[in-house]
Each structure stands twice: as structure tokens, then as C-alpha cells.
Amino acid sequence: MAAVAPFEVCVKAAAGAPDLLGDCPFSQKMLLTLEEKHLPYAMKMVNLSDKPKWFLEISPEGKVPLFKSDETWVSDSDCITQLLEEKYPDPSLATPPEYASVGSKIFPSFVKFLKSKDPSDSSEQALLDELRALDDHLKAHGPYINVEKICAADLSLAPKLYHLEIALGHLKNWTIPEDLTHVHNYMKLLFSRDSFAKTKPTKEHVIAGWLPKDISELCLIKRGVAMNLNSLSLGLISLLSRARVPRALKFGHSRARVQNA
Numbered sequence: 001m002a003a004v005a006p007f008e009v010c011v012k013a014a015a016g017a018p019d020l021l022g023d024c025p026f027s028q029k030m031l032l033t034l035e036e037k038h039l040p041y042a043m044k045m046v047n048l049s050d051k052p053k054w055f056l057e058i059s060p061e062g063k064v065p066l067f068k069s070d071e072t073w074v075s076d077s078d079c080i081t082q083l084l085e086e087k088y089p090d091p092s093l094a095t096p097p098e099y100a101s102v103g104s105k106i107f108p109s110f111v112k113f114l115k116s117k118d119p120s121d122s123s124e125q126a127l128l129d130e131l132r133a134l135d136d137h138l139k140a141h142g143p144y145i146n147v148e149k150i151c152a153a154d155l156s157l158a159p160k161l162y163h164l165e166i167a168l169g170h171l172k173n174w175t176i177p178e179d180l181t182h183v184h185n186y187m188k189l190l191f192s193r194d195s196f197a198k199t200k201p202t203k204e205h206v207i208a209g210w211l212p213k214d215i216s217e218l219c220l221i222k223r224g225v226a227m228n229l230n231s232l233s234l235g236l237i238s239l240l241s242r243a244r245v246p247r248a249l250k251f252g253h254s255r256a257r258v259q260n261a
């Protein structure tokens with residue numbers, strides 16, 4: 001393939017760290033696709049808490065990721081990754097149609113369980129069911145969704161499983177059951193790829209992103225350095241999370257991605 005000039009892309013900046021990649025699973029999905037297709041890119045980091053004017057001019061919805069194609073800014077990670085597949089089919093990341101929905105309900109189930117305050121609702125079970133369905137699929141067709149070949153469905157799921165593991169581990173002291181061995185192996189495979197290592201946000205920023213906004217601001221130190229949340233005990237985090245924050249504020253912040261999962 002002839003040399004390609006770096007594509008301009010807009011991604012979420014980390015909270016409090018304008019030059020660091022932030023915790024947007026949709027931005028990471030686009031970056032993973034570019035990496036796996038060996039396409040060069042130049043990132044513009046966008047502070048979503050204080051969106052700059054230039055960004056709002058090119059993104060009326062105010063969302064990342066954005067990808068510049070022939071002088072036009074394209075939004076939505078699905079549209080962007082499809083466009084990349086059409087324009088740069090080699091190596092192919094196309095998901096076989098029969099596998100297109102594998103794992104697709106994991107992210108909404110994870111978010112529901114994470115936000116649930118009622119241990120007797122079925123949100124944990126619903127998430128377990130989705131993870132088990134993925135395990136069954138991987139057992140029959142793994143190690144990736146499409147056997148040996150990584151595909152778009154894997155690149156969509158990888159950042160979401162990363163968020164799930166970190167957020168539920170730190171905020172609910174919850175881990176994926178050991179017996180879901182194919183899921184564990186799948187996550188290890190995905191997270192150990194160069195593409196993933198190059199595009200992942202820090203654990204601290206993932207955790208901060210899932211905390212209610214006011215708590216998350218407390219936990220982030222200005223000038224771009226995130227406090228090591230591992231050093232904050234889980235008890236303290238959950239205590240803070242339950243502090244007298246008006247109900248409407250809780251989880252009502254920058255998680256626009258939740259609605260768009």
C-alpha cells in the first residue's frame with residue numbers, strides 16, 4: 001500500500017490531563033481499528049468537560065470519536081470503522097454477519113449492574129448470563145469471536161471488557177467468575193496486543209470516569225496527575241460515592257456513552 005498521510009482524529013482527553021488519552025471506549029475502538037490496519041493517525045485530544053469551540057464547530061453533537069475523511073469529519077465509531085474497512089480492506093477486520101451481535105449486550109448489562117443499588121435486582125445475573133453466553137461462543141469458536149482472526153466485534157468489545165473489569169473490581173469488588181475460562185483467556189489475548197497497549201487509558205482514569213462527577217473531581221489532582229486510586233481504599237471510595245450527593249447528580253455526568261452503547 002502507498003504511504004498514507006496520518007489521519008486526523010479527535011478522541012477524549014483524560015480528565016485533568018489534556019495530553020493523555022482518556023477513558024472513551026468508542027475512541028479506543030476507532031484507534032484499535034487504525035492500529036490493527038497499520039494506518040497512521042494524529043490525535044487531537046478533546047476535553048469533554050470544557051469542549052473547545054473548534055470541536056463544537058466540527059462536532060455539533062459534541063461527541064468523540066471523530067475521524068477526518070476527505071476533508072469531512074465523520075462521527076460515530078461504527079460509521080468510522082465501517083468506512084475504514086471499506087477504504088482499507090487489507091487486513092480485513094470484517095465480522096462475519098452471524099457473529100455480529102456476539103457480546104453486544106455486555107456493556108449495557110455492565111452499566112446497569114454497576115449503577116444498581118439494589119442487590120436483589122437481577123442486574124448481576126443479567127451480566128453473568130451475557131458473559132456466560134460469550135464464554136460459550138468462545139469455547140465453540142474462539143479464541144477470538146471469529147476463531148483465530150481478530151475482527152471488528154473483538155475491537156468493539158475489548159475496551160468495554162477493560163472498563164468492566166476495572167470499574168466493577170474497584171467500585172463493587174466484583175470479578176468475572178473464574179470458571180468463565182474462555183472469557184478470561186480472551187481478555188488476556190486482547191489486552192496483550194500491541195494495539196491495545198498503545199491505545200488504553202490508565203486504570204485511574206477509567207475508575208474516575210465511572211465515579212459520580214463530584215467524587216471523580218475530588219479524586220483527580222490538577223495538572224494532569226491522577227491520584228493512584230489503588231491507594232484509596234475501596235471502602236473510602238464507596239463511602240464517598242454514597243455521600244450526600246443529590247440523586248440526580250449520581251452517574252448523571254459525562255457518561256453520555258452509556259446512552260449510546
Ligand SMILES: N[C@@H](CCC(=O)N[C@@H](CS)C(=O)NCC(=O)O)C(=O)O
Nearest residue numbers: 024026063064076077254256257260
Ligand atoms: N455511538 C457513539 C458514542 C460516542 C460517545 O458517546 N462518546 C462519548 C465519550 S465516551 C462522548 O463524546 N460524550 C459526550 C460528552 O461527554 O459530552 C460512538 O460509537 O461513537
